[in-house]
Amino acid sequence: MRHVHLQSGHSYPVTCQRVTSCIARLFGIPLLWFCLLSSTTQHAFASDEDWHCSESDPECVPIGEWMITVGVGIGMRTNPIVNGKDIPLFILPEIRYYGERFFIDTYTAGLTLAEFNQQMINVVGTIGFDQIYFKSRSIGNFVIESGAFSVSDDDPDQQSSDDPEIDFDRLHSRDTAGLAGLEYSYYNQYWDLSLQLLQDVTGVHEGQEIRAGLAHFFSIAGELFEVAGGFSWQSEKLLQYYYGVELSEVDSPLLAYQANDGVSPFFRLDWRRPIANRWSWQATLHYRWLSEEISGSPLVEENSVVTFHLGGVYHF
Template sequence: MLHPKSPALTVGLVGALAVRRLCACPGACQAGFPWRLGVALGYGERSNPPIQSRDIPVAVDLDIAWFGKRFFFDNGDLGLTFMNRPAGTASFVVRANSDRVFFSRTSTRFVSVSVTGAPLATPAPLKPPKRRYAIETGVEYLVDGRWGRMSLAGFQDVSSVHNGFGADLEYGYAIQGRRWTLEPSILLRYKSGELNDYYWGVRAGEASAALPAYDAGDGLNWQLGVRSSYYFSRRLRFVATFNHERLNADAAHSPLVEQRAVRAYFGGFAYSF
């Protein structure tokens, strides 16, 4: 078990190394090495919104990807590209829903008041209920140009975990100097009622004197981010990232949620193999 402040080794958790782009799609690497391998060493942290949870410190962030003619693996995502044109790239993608990560560092505590502030007759245990990873499939469309980059994706649960769906729309614009890059971005993330309620709702069988039942509907998260790099060589660079994601109202009002925003940052040295 990790100590609450033990740095973790992660794969793409804070996005320090790579964002899937048109230039890093299947077919683009065929003239050279099909692998994209990188490691970033430094320090960062990702906040955890649930009650009784600990933030996730990050010391090592990995970038592991492989691009074939049509198939690819990109930091846990499996994909099949069915359209690859100058105007954009479209792929079928299989992934694990990332909301489950929030419930991986929680603990039980005895409390004398409920999460709503009501006093309890006797101390009661309080711990977020368990949640499972959902396997989702969907379509992702990537396009970029001098105006920036944009990605549009929609995913449906195929593992019968939450039976819901979600959609992402992201735009980023890279400003480039001789040795540095700076890319601000904005992301809109829609979550259906089934998806939102599975992770942030409290079912009758999970409710207690300390944790009331709660039904969550659909909602829209938004995220602002910035990524920067300073290159010492083609392979070695210093990276810094920051993301601020605002949870939708139905998730934020859940008795499981203590923090409405998810913040992630990382700074360190990255090496691409």
């Protein structure tokens, strides 16, 4: 089976999940219609009629075995936060295990409840990714996440030096939330559709997130490609926690901001070329359009996030 990685963005065929979110890969859900996601799971539950692992494919993950990969290269994720530094992506480690029902995929774990007619229903646990823009070092340095919305009418370049400004040191900490919920997926040899319904179970923001993604897999002259698209819907509580500004955090009520729920679409393109039993080249481009509720925040100065990475992947 194949499955879109909604946030970090890798996927594989049934018994051998194939790297492509993070997707996160972005997507992402960034997830995808995203990313993941960044993002979100990839499983391997095979029957005699499923695709089988090939020794020529180093991305193959047989059932009951662990797979560890390390991507090394050059990459970056843009940071939409005001005066935020772009996030470098040099080393991308991943750890995967797929049992008959239980699976682990780096920052995601799950349990398959039902499987029928190339469809699966899973219980999954994962993490959110919005906190990465507010941290100097975070998981965002090591993973790729999953019609554009309009941006805020405010133009920071037109503001005078006398206008009130937000002191970022006074803002509450934007922490990582643990998410859990149900996932539905449909897969065949060339397509993967995924939908996740997630709830914060760690009490960080108590919000919800829906991640959806559709991916298409194909090859041209031995080059492997994945094209994916999707979206993530995020609730009012989630967006207010990360992008809202409370009255208690600013001196002027003009700087306070109340976010509503919003939808962020994304697009992702992956390329991979096996070059040896344990090595492959890989490139990823992920583009996420931020929802109007995010781009309209006084904490945000961009209306999109671009992620790219190019390098080699070693398979232990």
